[in-house]
Amino acid sequence: MGVEDLIAYQKAFDLAMEIFEVSKSFPKEECYSLTDQIRRCSRSVCANMSEAYRKRKYERHFISKLTDCDAENGETQTWLRFAFACEYISEEYYNSKLEKSKEIGKLINYMINNPGKFGCN
Template identity: 70%
Template sequence: MKVQDLIAYKKGFKLAMDIFHLSKKFPREETYSLTDQIRRSSRSVCANLSEAYRKRRYPKHFISKLTDCDAENGETQTWLEFALACDYISNETYNNLLKESQDVANLLNYMILNPKKFGSSES
């Protein structure tokens, strides 16, 4: 099994791509602030998950990287809130993306609480 087969990775990747396409419509003056930050944090979920998965033999490293994933996902939620407050996205879009992000958070939390199920040698 590779990291791309994990449901958390697939959902995180989809969320990052949804945000990427949506953020193309953000105002130009947001390029180096909101647009850049929301793209980076959403992509970091999968990047950190890839690192975590490669460290899964070492439970503390695995869990540490998974908590980094969760932190980046939380940051993404904050940027979504700013996008809503700035009227760059609708309430419906915000709620849909927030739900996707919460699904990712739930999956990451499951992985954190059950490292043995993902190849970690001890918990």
């Protein structure tokens, strides 16, 4: 089993790709701020989860990287709020992606609270 098999990873990857697609329509003046930030943090959820999974032999490292993952997921929610407030995304889109992000957060927290189920000693 690899990190790509984890439901949390799959959902986070899908959300990051959905955010990437919608962010293509953001104004050019947002290129180096909101657009860049929302893409980076949404992708970092998966990147940190990959690092955590590879460090699962060491429970503290695993949990530490997963807390980074959770933090990036929280940042993604914040940038989604900004995109909505700036009227770059619809309320329906915002609510949909926010719910996905909250579900990902629950999965990450399950991993944090149950490291033994993911190969930690």
